[in-house]
Amino acid sequence: MKAMEFNSGKIPVWCPGCGNFAIWNAIKGALADLELNGKDVVNVSGIGCSGKMLNHLRTYGFHTLHGRTLPVATGVKLSNHKLTVIVNGGDGDGYGMGAGHFIHAIRRNLDITYLVHDNHIYGLTTGQASPTTDKGLKSKSTPSGVIDEPLNPLAVALNAGAAFVARGYSGEVEHLKELIKEGINFKGFAYIDILQPCVTFGKKYSYEYYDERIYKLDESYDCTSFENALKKVWEKDKIALGIIYKIQKDEYTSLHPQIKEKTLLETTGKIRDISEELQSFK
Amino acid sequence: MTVLTWKIGGPAGFGIMSAGPMFAKALKRSGYSVQGYPEYPSIIRGGYNCYHITFSNESVFSVYKRCDILVALDKVVFDNEDITENMTVIADFDSIKLSEDIVCKKIHIPIKNILKENDFPDIVKNSIALGASAKLLGVDENIVFKLFEESFPAKVVNMNIEAAKKGMQYCENVIQNNFKPDDKVKDYLVMTGNEAIATGAIKAGVGFYSTYPMTPASSILHYLAGVAEKYGIIVKHTEDEIAGIIMAIGASYAGVRAMTGTSGGGLSLMTEGVGLAAMIETPLVIALSQRPGPATGMPTWTEQSDLKFVMNISQDEFVRIVLTPGDLKELFVMTFEAFNLADKYQVPVFVLTDKFLSESHFCVDNLEYDGLEIDRGYIFEGDESKPMDFFPRYKEFKNGVAMRVNPGTPGGLFKAPGNEHDDFGFVATDSKTRIKNQERRFRKENYIKDELPLPKLYGNENAEITFVCWGSTKLPLMEALKFTEKFNFIHFSAVNPINWEDVKNIFKGKKLVAIETNFTGQLASIIAEKTGIVIEDKFLKYDGRPFFVEEILDFVERGR
Numbered sequence: 001m002k003a004m005e006f007n008s009g010k011i012p013v014w015c016p017g018c019g020n021f022a023i024w025n026a027i028k029g030a031l032a033d034l035e036l037n038g039k040d041v042v043n044v045s046g047i048g049c050s051g052k053m054l055n056h057l058r059t060y061g062f063h064t065l066h067g068r069t070l071p072v073a074t075g076v077k078l079s080n081h082k083l084t085v086i087v088n089g090g091d092g093d094g095y096g097m098g099a100g101h102f103i104h105a106i107r108r109n110l111d112i113t114y115l116v117h118d119n120h121i122y123g124l125t126t127g128q129a130s131p132t133t134d135k136g137l138k139s140k141s142t143p144s145g146v147i148d149e150p151l152n153p154l155a156v157a158l159n160a161g162a163a164f165v166a167r168g169y170s171g172e173v174e175h176l177k178e179l180i181k182e183g184i185n186f187k188g189f190a191y192i193d194i195l196q197p198c199v200t201f202g203k204k205y206s207y208e209y210y211d212e213r214i215y216k217l218d219e220s221y222d223c224t225s226f227e228n229a230l231k232k233v234w235e236k237d238k239i240a241l242g243i244i245y246k247i248q249k250d251e252y253t254s255l256h257p258q259i260k261e262k263t264l265l266e267t268t269g270k271i272r273d274i275s276e277e278l279q280s281f282k
Numbered sequence: 283m284t285v286l287t288w289k290i291g292g293p294a295g296f297g298i299m300s301a302g303p304m305f306a307k308a309l310k311r312s313g314y315s316v317q318g319y320p321e322y323p324s325i326i327r328g329g330y331n332c333y334h335i336t337f338s339n340e341s342v343f344s345v346y347k348r349c350d351i352l353v354a355l356d357k358v359v360f361d362n363e364d365i366t367e368n369m370t371v372i373a374d375f376d377s378i379k380l381s382e383d384i385v386c387k388k389i390h391i392p393i394k395n396i397l398k399e400n401d402f403p404d405i406v407k408n409s410i411a412l413g414a415s416a417k418l419l420g421v422d423e424n425i426v427f428k429l430f431e432e433s434f435p436a437k438v439v440n441m442n443i444e445a446a447k448k449g450m451q452y453c454e455n456v457i458q459n460n461f462k463p464d465d466k467v468k469d470y471l472v473m474t475g476n477e478a479i480a481t482g483a484i485k486a487g488v489g490f491y492s493t494y495p496m497t498p499a500s501s502i503l504h505y506l507a508g509v510a511e512k513y514g515i516i517v518k519h520t521e522d523e524i525a526g527i528i529m530a531i532g533a534s535y536a537g538v539r540a541m542t543g544t545s546g547g548g549l550s551l552m553t554e555g556v557g558l559a560a561m562i563e564t565p566l567v568i569a570l571s572q573r574p575g576p577a578t579g580m581p582t583w584t585e586q587s588d589l590k591f592v593m594n595i596s597q598d599e600f601v602r603i604v605l606t607p608g609d610l611k612e613l614f615v616m617t618f619e620a621f622n623l624a625d626k627y628q629v630p631v632f633v634l635t636d637k638f639l640s641e642s643h644f645c646v647d648n649l650e651y652d653g654l655e656i657d658r659g660y661i662f663e664g665d666e667s668k669p670m671d672f673f674p675r676y677k678e679f680k681n682g683v684a685m686r687v688n689p690g691t692p693g694g695l696f697k698a699p700g701n702e703h704d705d706f707g708f709v710a711t712d713s714k715t716r717i718k719n720q721e722r723r724f725r726k727e728n729y730i731k732d733e734l735p736l737p738k739l740y741g742n743e744n745a746e747i748t749f750v751c752w753g754s755t756k757l758p759l760m761e762a763l764k765f766t767e768k769f770n771f772i773h774f775s776a777v778n779p780i781n782w783e784d785v786k787n788i789f790k791g792k793k794l795v796a797i798e799t800n801f802t803g804q805l806a807s808i809i810a811e812k813t814g815i816v817i818e819d820k821f822l823k824y825d826g827r828p829f830f831v832e833e834i835l836d837f838v839e840r841g842r
Contacts, residue, residue, distance in 0.1 A: 005670070010708060038670050042689050044532075047700075054697055055708055058670055060689040062535060063699035063709075064528065065558050071525040075532020075540070076689070078516050079490060083536070083689055104521040258514045265537045265688065267514045268489030271656050277481050277509070278649055281471035282311075 003032040019170030019196030030180035046089030050117035053088040067097025070105040085112040095131040106160040110252035113183040119198040127201035154233040164190040165245040217242030291332035292355030301408035302333025313463025318643035319345040324581040339461035344757035347830035391452040406445040413446030417453040475639035478610045480505035482617030490533035490540040492518035493526035496548040498637035499571040523548040527555030537688030543569035557596030562698040565624035572636040583826030584637035587800040603631040604778040608756030610646040626659040638828040639754035660685045665693030674705035682725030727779040734776040741770030748792040762834040782812040795819040
């Protein structure tokens with residue numbers, strides 16, 4: 001399928017200039033480049049503007065509850081590991097409500113790709129502070145300014161043991177597309193934090209803000225070094241884009257002998273002989 | 283129509299919970315029908331654990347308050363049990379000094395000395411006591427030794443056999459009973475309610491079970507985890523109950539038969555997930571083992587207090603199936619059928635149990651039935667000619683039900699949204715669509731009703747009073763029925779959705795008394811809502827214990 005063919009035909013309702021258009025294009029481009037068929041792809045969406053991605057892709061889709069993307073994706077992938085599972089959620093969805101699931105999804109290292117549209121604000125609900133909102137920002141829910149420290153989600157992921165940690169930017173579509181391709185190809189939990197200005201409710205994090213600070217990691221950067229990665233995610237003033245950390249770890253489905261040959265979908269759902277079980281109760 | 287009761291007690295950590303069920307099995311293998319009931323606190327060491335067995339040569343359904351033979355492994359037993367004159371008490375009376383006013387038939391076994399002389403570790407106390415009990419009740423010692431072989435690591439089997447033999451030396455066969463062992467019973471099964479649920483799920487082809495441990499539902503998780511690889515099931519202990527239910531919904535969406543199980547507190551966390559499953563019409567089976575609450579409540583005790591919770595769980599209104607099985611057979615068959623109902627009607631299906639039913643042991647002749655068949659409902663098989671087309675997954679196919687599609691199917695693309703949606707799963711909020719969907723989804727009830735069992739009358743049709751019960755309360759009533767014809771009872775093995783007009787007919791001309799282990803009479807309240815029949819008389823218990831047989835007989839005699 002060509003990138004265009006991944007359009008669902010539904011007209012997006014994002015604000016003009018929203019980074020989601022770019023992320024949408026990057027996803028479609030990645031799926032096309034990888035020669036994936038939409039029927040073999042499941043997009044799991046969270047709640048928020050990011051979640052609306054679901055409506056615009058010609059793939060299977062699951063629009064779950066707020067914060068609950070990763071458990072859905074885990075259930076889907078373990079049940080039919082032949083499917084390509086992509087997750088789209090926001091910073092509120094994934095780092096607030098879904099923070100617990102994020103840590104545990106990292107522990108499992110299941111072969112799914114997790115895209116977090118990180119705009120440092122709650123857009124859809126009209127501009128409350130998110131877990132990545134800077135201290136001091138005045139928002140509808142924090143009229144005197146945020147007093148909580150912002151979360152550094154990439155540092156959390158690294159320290160939780162993530163095997164693939166990357167950062168993309170909605171202002172760099174081609175670069176983002178390549179990252180998503182790397183993520184899908186990665187055998188394990190591929191986590192990509194995507195910087196994305198909210199053109200309506202975002203204040204500080206504009207395209208100009210990012211354009212002044214971003215730079216792309218190149219071949220001189222060793223992404224297998226944990227120390228390098230930690231330094232990169234704690235950098236001030238500059239913002240590194242690219243694969244920050246990537247190592248090989250046991251992929252989760254491979255640790256389940258039940259699904260070594262066939263998918264769970266293929267092997268279960270049929271009546272079983274339980275005489276051996278019942279014998280043990282005699 | 284007699285039973286004997288035996289109980290073993292001691293602090294947590296003494297192995298009461300393995301010795302008790304083992305002795306229940308020994309009695310069953312001797313040809314007696316048994317019922318075993320554990321009581322224990324939520325701690326690892328100390329406190330007071332006990333396991334109570336009722337047995338007879340006739341079918342035994344439930345637990346008595348009475349204890350005929352008490353095995354007291356520690357002084358703590360005497361602080362927790364009412365010792366009566368007629369009680370036979372097996373204990374080390376050298377170590378446990380009793381005040382003079384405690385009178386009972388003592389059987390002294392110098393457990394402490396036996397341990398010391400033979401250099402046995404403390405843990406074999408149980409085996410000494412089981413040896414003594416076997417001798418006392420005429421259980422063939424080889425049955426006990428065989429159970430040791432089956433249950434203990436090989437290297438300690440002989441030590442336990444030696445210990446049991448020592449116990450036997452101090453016991454004559456003194457308890458006379460007129461029970462004639464029944465050879466048929468020797469081949470029966472002794473299992474817990476949760477084991478019946480787990481085996482029912484295995485039979486039904488369950489593929490995915492995910493949850494967070496919570497007493498008294500945890501043993502379903504443990505059982506399935508133990509056989510997961512053998513049967514090719516994926517069993518997950520998730521980070522919390524929210525992930526537990528949502529992961530199961532993900533698995534079900536992918537086409538796999540999925541289930542979760544928990545107790546009330548866990549279900550509180552799962553609440554949003556139940557609504558999600560309903561909205562995206564993804565099949566889901568939920569086993570709920572109730573315990574007293576709210577909050578942490580009494581984790582290891584029993585109550586039937588979550589019926590109205592599941593009847594109304596999650597925001598707004600949607601169809602849910604509520605099954606309330608009352609014994610092992612019903613648990614097994616209804617868990618099996620729960621998967622069929624979930625697949626056919628694409629709604630959440632609850633299988634309710636409680637600590638008493640979940641964790642007690644009961645006797646059953648067999649659970650292998652002919653005629654159990656799997657029905658996965660309507661599934662779209664795909665259209666290769668237009669593989670990338672969207673499919674009207676939420677368009678009515680039949681009886682309010684639409685066709686399911688497993689992701690990966692060509693031409694079956696759709697969105698499964700928590701939002702209200704159009705036929706293809708795209709968000710829709712127009713009034714026409716909303717009305718159409720609500721009416722279609724609720725239309726399923728008309729067809730489910732005809733598949734669910736109506737409440738059933740047990741006992742003499744013309745009895746003076748008719749108890750109305752659901753779930754596990756069936757069991758003490760079955761047991762009490764052996765002694766009197768003054769009452770009969772109506773048992774609901776399913777509560778929603780059922781044909782309430784038929785229920786009215788079943789109730790006709792009867793003096794109804796609601797009997798439930800909760801404070802308000804939840805089924806009675808639902809009956810009033812659905813039929814307008816208000817049951818004024820209620821026999822309710824809410825102390826964390828099931829109804830004991832004596833309590834029901836007292837109530838019937840008093841006539842209230």
